[in-house]
Amino acid sequence: MHPARKAKTRETSRQRPRLGLLAAALTCLALFSAVWLDHLNFRKQKVSYLPWPETARSGETTLLQSQAPFSLSEFLHQQLSQLGLSPEAITEEKTDEGLTYVSVRTTARDYRRFKDDLLSALKKKKIKTGLKEEKTASGEMVATFELRQNSRTRGWLVLRYSLPVQARKPARAEPATATVPGLKPEDRLVAIVIDDMGEDLNFLRELINLKVPLTVAILPDSGLARESAALAEKNGLEVIIHLPLEAFNNHLTSAGAEGLITTSMSPQDVRSILERDLSLLPQARGLNNHMGSKATSSQDLMEIIISFLREKNLYFLDSKTSPRSVAYELALKKKVPAAARQVFLDADEDRSRVKDRLMELFNLARKNGQAIGIGHPFPETLEVLKTYLPRAAEFGVKLAPVSALVKN
Numbered sequence: 409m410h411p412a413r414k415a416k417t418r419e420t421s422r423q424r425p426r427l428g429l430l431a432a433a434l435t436c437l438a439l440f441s442a443v444w445l446d447h448l449n450f451r452k453q454k455v456s457y458l459p460w461p462e463t464a465r466s467g468e469t470t471l472l473q474s475q476a477p478f479s480l481s482e483f484l485h486q487q488l489s490q491l492g493l494s495p496e497a498i499t500e501e502k503t504d505e506g507l508t509y510v511s512v513r514t515t516a517r518d519y520r521r522f523k524d525d526l527l528s529a530l531k532k533k534k535i536k537t538g539l540k541e542e543k544t545a546s547g548e549m550v551a552t553f554e555l556r557q558n559s560r561t562r563g564w565l566v567l568r569y570s571l572p573v574q575a576r577k578p579a580r581a582e583p584a585t586a587t588v589p590g591l592k593p594e595d596r597l598v599a600i601v602i603d604d605m606g607e608d609l610n611f612l613r614e615l616i617n618l619k620v621p622l623t624v625a626i627l628p629d630s631g632l633a634r635e636s637a638a639l640a641e642k643n644g645l646e647v648i649i650h651l652p653l654e655a656f657n658n659h660l661t662s663a664g665a666e667g668l669i670t671t672s673m674s675p676q677d678v679r680s681i682l683e684r685d686l687s688l689l690p691q692a693r694g695l696n697n698h699m700g701s702k703a704t705s706s707q708d709l710m711e712i713i714i715s716f717l718r719e720k721n722l723y724f725l726d727s728k729t730s731p732r733s734v735a736y737e738l739a740l741k742k743k744v745p746a747a748a749r750q751v752f753l754d755a756d757e758d759r760s761r762v763k764d765r766l767m768e769l770f771n772l773a774r775k776n777g778q779a780i781g782i783g784h785p786f787p788e789t790l791e792v793l794k795t796y797l798p799r800a801a802e803f804g805v806k807l808a809p810v811s812a813l814v815k816n
Contacts, residue, residue: 480508480535480555480562487529488512491522501755503701503729507656508555508563509755516569519551530555535562540732543571552731561656561701564731597778598769598800599623599810600753600793601696601725603650604784606630609639611785616643620797623810625650625696625725625782628685629666641691646809648725649685649692651713653700655729669713671706678709682716693811694723694745696782701730710735711742718744723814725749727782745814753783753792762792770803778813 446458481500488498493512501509530537530553538554553565602615606626615622616639623646626636637647654670667685669678686692695717703709704726714735717724723745726736739746751769754762765781772779783789800807 478533478557480557481510483533484508484510484565487526491525492518501752502757503699503752503755507561507701507729509731510563510565512565512567514567514569516549516571519549519567519569523551526553533557550731554732566731595777596773596805597808597813598773598805599747599778599780599808599813600769600797601625601648601749601780601782601810602785602789603696603698603727603782605640605650606633606636608632608785609635611790612636612639614790615793616640616645618793618797620800620807621646621809622807623648625698626689626692627652627698628688633688637689637691646693646811647689647691648810649689649695650698651682651685651695651700652698653703655699655703656701669703669709671703671709673709675712678712679716682713686720692722693809694725694814696725696749697727697729697735699729700727701732704733704735705730707734707738710738714739714742714744718742723747723811725780725810725814740815743816745811745816747780747810747814749782750779751781753781754786754789759786759788762786762789763796766792766796767803770800770805773805774803780810780813 443458485498485500488510489495493514497513499511501511503509527537527539534557536556538556540552540554541549542552543549549569549571551567553567555562555565601623603625604627605612605624606628607630609632612624615624621644624636624640625648626633626640627650629652630636640647652666652668654668667681669681695713697704714724717739724735724739724747726733726739726746726748728736728749736746736748750772751765753765753769756762756765762783769779769781783793796803797807
């Protein structure tokens with residue numbers, strides 16, 4: 409045999425065991441993968457082909473059940489209770505985006521006392537906080553904690569307290585002025601907005617039958633948007649555009665995902681959507697945001713929207729889905745009529761609290777002279793409105809459309 413051929417034969421003979429080992433290893437890996445995937449399917453109660461014992465599934469179920477999902481709401485209430493805050497001082501809402509919004513009324517002394525302890529408790533739970541402390545025009549201090557977990561905004565904790573009054577010598581006597589408590593009931597205005605309209609004409613007819621001034625916020629891309637706007641205007645209800653805006657965490661709801669305006673859009677694209685929405689709802693007197701916790705925090709985007717409203721002589725209602733919203737103040741700065749929501753009537757998962765929220769709205773109007781509440785087309789909300797709105801005067805308030813409450 410030729411020497412070269414002999415050498416090639418010997419090399420081939422040496423490679424055969426290696427190839428056999430490689431083939432065996434790949435076969436074992438494939439078999440292991442198949443068994444592991446079958447086991448995963450069994451634990452997830454999907455189709456599996458091997459006879460796994462039930463203990464393999466029950467053990468996994470027990471482990472999952474013992475690991476209850478983290479509830480930011482429960483954690484905040486627990487911490488605030490441990491810090492000595494009474495439940496009456498705490499209110500909670502869920503935004504349209506499902507984010508938690510907890511508001512607390514406290515004192516300057518108590519805030520200084522528990523601030524560090526609160527930050528420490530949040531840190532232990534691996535909740536990152538962005539703290540912003542600012543003084544309002546009325547002299548109230550507002551401390552806003554933006555709560556982030558796993559790089560996602562989960563909600564906000566807002567603490568409000570009044571600053572101690574500094575005694576000072578009056579320069580001269582001032583003439584007496586009328587105070588809000590002295591207002592007549594007909595001067596204490598309440599506006600109620602029903603969001604997410606445009607899909608249910610029967611619900612709209614129920615609102616019309618209340619025979620009270622209401623404002624309906626219609627989603628431009630809803631199936632019955634045009635019909636809803638025409639019917640509402642014909643029967644004396646005020647119509648506004650319920651504009652879908654970008655939320656934190658890329659949150660979308662099934663209603664209003666179409667026509668969404670985001671912070672990454674060009675000014676031309678934003679204006680194009682606004683023009684189209686107004687052409688769909690020419691009856692609109694103004695506009696409020698659907699979702700929008702991220703969008704209303706963007707100065708650049710809101711300037712485009714506010715400028716559009718100024719050109720069209722429309723007002724802006726800030727739904728306040730985020731305490732970081734710049735929209736309301738920006739609208740006033742640009743001389744656009746604007747207002748802001750005070751109460752969500754049905755943001756609680758427990759819809760039995762709608763009545764309590766409505767009473768809170770009435771109380772705010774009696775205290776401050778006016779208040780705006782937002783509700784949604786839920787049966788529980790409708791029943792409460794049917795019961796109490798026709799009797800609004802008995803509670804010392806007068807119902808009005810949002811246009812009667814906007815500031816210029």
